[in-house]
């Protein structure tokens with residue numbers, strides 16, 4: 001049919017499945033399980049919906065991998081990409097060259113970004129945005145004459161990508177196993193986790209503990225040895241953990257006091273996911289650096305970015321002799337097609353998509369909170385169109401579901417059968433991140449179907 005013509009016209013589903021199993025290595029997956037289960041092949045998409053190779057329609061409650069913020073099939077984005085690709089598919093940024101789309105996107109983003117985050121380096125995705133930030137931080141510390149400030153601190157449930165340095169800054173065990181990370185200069189402090197807080201769970205207690213942990217870690221490493229603290233405004237892959245209001249601003253403030261850089265990783269939270277364009281805006285936080293990806297191009301082509309403050313930029317610039325290149329960049333830094341897509345996607349955000357997302361997010365929060373009295377739902381946390389639902393075997397004691405139930409695979413199978421896509425973290429947390437284009441009717445459908453999927457677990461959990 002039309003959808004596959006030109007891509008794999010000689011491959012039926014069976015051939016695709018076999019070829020996938022025999023040749024395509026999938027990101028972050030059990031190779032054994034994948035070979036046993038086979039791939040779910042997605043073929044087309046429109047709005048908040050995708051269709052698989054068997055013609056099954058699925059409501060995408062996860063925006064692909066929390067990235068397709070504007071939804072599928074946006075013609076203005078396709079047109080912008082097509083126009084740029086026909087006119088100039090590639091231009092290097094090396095040797096003084098540039099392309100119009102990347103310049104325009106950098107300018108528009110700098111105007112939108114918090115505070116003096118006026119300098120933008122474009123990467124290919126979030127992982128290399130984080131890796132780039134770490135390299136720029138290193139250059140900065142050398143430039144200002146403090147090369148001994150080499151330690152970097154993250155959170156114990158943080159996720160910062162899958163390059164060597166990003167995987168080390170990440171603190172999820174899957175990314176450390178057999179990988180010889182964290183690296184010697186990478187450290188972690190406990191995450192704020194209101195639902196599973198060991199104390200009184202009060203916002204001020206949680207904030208005070210995080211501040212004290214950061215202070216203690218910096219003291220332990222030596223204040224003159226620490227370069228930066230990284231955090232996600234809301235921890236995504238760690239289980240959609242929403243910190244108490246005021247937490248982000250308190251951590252920003254503490255970093256300033258300690259003389260270390262504050263880096264916000266907004267790869268998930270950026271571009272309307274939590275309501276505003278950037279989650280930092282909610283608490284008027286201005287990071288020293290900020291990483292983004294995903295919603296930057298809404299998944300229509302790969303691109304990430306690092307924003308840095310004017311102060312960091314000028315320090316590196318002014319302390320590097322003319323004629324000496326700052327040795328960081330890739331062939332596809334500031335790719336013109338991705339940049340053209342970024343501009344078209346920004347038009348959509350500003351043309352009503354952010355507003356629609358906020359409306360849909362408010363409805364999602366209302367619907368999920370109404371579900372929270374279900375006996376298997378221990379916690380519901382929502383920020384805009386980003387939500388986590390934590391399942392428990394026992395609501396009163398917050399006991400986790402038994403590991404041998406392998407709920408994650410049961411949930412994703414049941415969700416697929418019910419015609420919805422979401423993500424299961426571990427065996428007890430369901431993550432939702434629907435596209436910002438969702439109507440309230442689609443949010444209702446997603447929640448109705450999800451409720452049934454959860455309720456159907458009751459016999460298993462008993």
Ligand code: PMP
Nearest residue numbers: 125126127159160161265267268
């Ligand atoms: N940082 C955060 C906060 C992320 O959520 C992710 C991806 N989920 C990354 C970095 C890495 O981005 P990418 O997968 O595009 O490399």
